[in-house]
Amino acid sequence: xxxxxxxxxxxxxxxxxxxxxxxxxxxxxxxxxxxxxxxxxxxxxxxxxxxxxxxxxxxxxxxxxxxxxxxxxxxxx
Ligand SMILES: [Zn+2]
Numbered sequence: 001x002x003x004x005x006x007x008x009x010x011x012x013x014x015x016x017x018x019x020x021x022x023x024x025x026x027x028x029x030x031x032x033x034x035x036x037x038x039x040x041x042x043x044x045x046x047x048x049x050x051x052x053x054x055x056x057x058x059x060x061x062x063x064x065x066x067x068x069x070x071x072x073x074x075x076x077x
Contacts, residue, residue, distance in 0.1 A: 018051035034071030035063040042066075 011019055023045060030041040042063035047056045059067075067073045 013049040013052060013054055015054040016049065016052040018049055020050040021047055022050060023047045031057065032059055032063055032067070034073065035059065035066035 011021065013019070013021060025043060025045045027041050027043055030036055031044065032042045036042045043060045044063075045058045045060070047058070048054070
């Protein structure tokens with residue numbers, strides 16, 4: 001399991017500029033319909049700021065490969 005963003009590089013919150021960040025991987029609700037595996041929702045890596053509460057989620061590289069027009073995704077521009 002690899003992630004495009006290196007968690008160690010995510011040391012500063014983009015919202016409050018704090019550095020009280022926590023990260024973990026796991027399977028949450030299916031936020032990426034069409035990008036999940038057959039048996040489980042796509043694995044996500046979450047980064048949470050304990051100062052302001054901002055939550056960022058990063059899809060795994062496996063899920064990103066399934067973000068295609070065939071699965072109902074379109075580019076925003
Ligand atoms: Zn923050």
